[in-house]
Amino acid sequence: MAASLVEVHIRINGSSTTTEVEPRQLLVQHLREDHHLRGTHVGCDTSNCGACTVLLDGKAVKSCTVLAVQADGREVETVESLAAPDGTLNQLQEGFRFEHGLQCGFCTPGMLMACTSLLANNPDPSELEIRQSLEGNLCRCTGYEMIVRSVRWAAEHRAGREGEK
Amino acid sequence: MIPSKFDYLRVESAAEAIAALTQHGSEAKLLAGGHSLLPLMKLRLANPEVLIDMGHIDDLRYIRDAGHQVAVGALTTLDDLTSAHLLKTAAPLLATAAATVGDPQVRTCGTIGGTLVHGDPAGDLPAVAIAMRADLVIEGPSGSRVVSADDFFLGFLETAVAADELLTEIRFPKMDGVGWSFQKFNRRAQDYAIVGVALVSGGGQCGVGLVNMASRPLRSEAVESAVRGGASYEDASEVAADGTEPSQDLNASADYRRHLARVLVGRALVEAASRKH
Numbered sequence: 554m555a556a557s558l559v560e561v562h563i564r565i566n567g568s569s570t571t572t573e574v575e576p577r578q579l580l581v582q583h584l585r586e587d588h589h590l591r592g593t594h595v596g597c598d599t600s601n602c603g604a605c606t607v608l609l610d611g612k613a614v615k616s617c618t619v620l621a622v623q624a625d626g627r628e629v630e631t632v633e634s635l636a637a638p639d640g641t642l643n644q645l646q647e648g649f650r651f652e653h654g655l656q657c658g659f660c661t662p663g664m665l666m667a668c669t670s671l672l673a674n675n676p677d678p679s680e681l682e683i684r685q686s687l688e689g690n691l692c693r694c695t696g697y698e699m700i701v702r703s704v705r706w707a708a709e710h711r712a713g714r715e716g717e718k
Numbered sequence: 719m720i721p722s723k724f725d726y727l728r729v730e731s732a733a734e735a736i737a738a739l740t741q742h743g744s745e746a747k748l749l750a751g752g753h754s755l756l757p758l759m760k761l762r763l764a765n766p767e768v769l770i771d772m773g774h775i776d777d778l779r780y781i782r783d784a785g786h787q788v789a790v791g792a793l794t795t796l797d798d799l800t801s802a803h804l805l806k807t808a809a810p811l812l813a814t815a816a817a818t819v820g821d822p823q824v825r826t827c828g829t830i831g832g833t834l835v836h837g838d839p840a841g842d843l844p845a846v847a848i849a850m851r852a853d854l855v856i857e858g859p860s861g862s863r864v865v866s867a868d869d870f871f872l873g874f875l876e877t878a879v880a881a882d883e884l885l886t887e888i889r890f891p892k893m894d895g896v897g898w899s900f901q902k903f904n905r906r907a908q909d910y911a912i913v914g915v916a917l918v919s920g921g922g923q924c925g926v927g928l929v930n931m932a933s934r935p936l937r938s939e940a941v942e943s944a945v946r947g948g949a950s951y952e953d954a955s956e957v958a959a960d961g962t963e964p965s966q967d968l969n970a971s972a973d974y975r976r977h978l979a980r981v982l983v984g985r986a987l988v989e990a991a992s993r994k995h
């Protein structure tokens with residue numbers, strides 16, 4: 554059976570895109586292969602590990618378990634959206650650097666996007682809230698301790714915090 | 719892995735979904751949040767020739783006050799259930815259980831209708847529907863019908879929804895003042911329950927749904943009648959494995975699951991009593 558191609562319009566990291574895709578194409582493949590955004594990793598490919606986490610309309614999803622056609626008309630943000638165009642890291646990335654929140658780095662794009670979703674809703678999360686929001690992200694190197702500290706670092710150093718005091 | 723090839727159809731309403739199902743019959747599958755169906759398709763355990771995407775039917779995504787019930791649209795996400803203000807008072811068991819399903823990313827996508835129609839005995843929300851004696855609204859070519867939770871879950875991954883029908887709404891009786899508890903035993907946060915218990919108790923009523931204690935989501939009639947008969951928590955929890963047929967797997971033997979059911983029902987009864995007001 555020859556399934557026909559479907560045209561999808563997805564806003565990716567602030568840019569409008571129009572692409573013809575096979576309906577069975579996964580969002581993670583769409584990002585990596587059609588748009589060459591290879592920061593989003595394929596880890597387990599079974600919606601467990603969270604390495605493929607991206608934001609879909611601002612909420613964290615596992616892009617290995619979303620079809621590209623499901624993202625049609627919606628907004629996707631990947632890890633490539635975090636740093637400034639000149640490469641300056643954002644506060645969360647700076648936290649991962651400062652607190653050594655990674656070793657091999659494979660899970661990091663997913664960790665960063667899951668934490669971006671957390672901090673957008675809860676700018677000052679407790680350790681428990683950080684751990685709960687990372688239930689869907691596996692790291693096989695750090696034991697999570699450094700990742701939790703990285704997120705706390707980002708919360709404590711977030712822009713405008715000084716103004717609150 | 720990548721799913722087998724399929725034809726993709728996007729529908730904008732329940733009526734369009736039913737028309738598409740009528741046309742394509744058992745070759746078609748409905749796609750809601752996709753977090754039960756897509757993993758099966760990626761493993762090629764499900765190979766629908768036509769995939770009918772309901773993701774854009776916004777009018778099946780709601781949580782409404784409906785008098786003595788709360789009406790929940792089938793495409794309401796688990797994340798919506800977790801954060802809904804109305805549920806915190808009217809159906810806290812539903813909100814609490816929804817917050818334990820999978821992980822945050824799964825709850826962003828997964829829908830209440832999808833998890834109920836999947837009919838997985840290891841699912842959390844089927845047990846909640848049973849404990850709360852929810853009514854399920856099913857629409858098909860000849861109109862709509864209402865089915866009780868007891869008549870909905872028929873067997874392993876099998877529900878009362880026919881191939882040309884669609885679950886559109888779930889109606890939960892309000893829990894005002896009734897004690898409740900959700901107990902989920904698993905080894906890692908994002909895992910399915912090895913055994914789980916959803917329980918409401920108080921005001922002369924008792925509802926107990928068991929997770930993973932049979933080939934389908936199961937009501938514990940033994941515990942319910944013990945509680946209604948005034949049994950102590952110890953005596954009521956002692957019969958929690960009666961009438962069950964738990965499976966065995968790498969996580970637990972059948973005997974261990976029976977043990978867990980007794981322990982978790984005991985904990986649920988104590989917690990529910992502490993919440994009655």
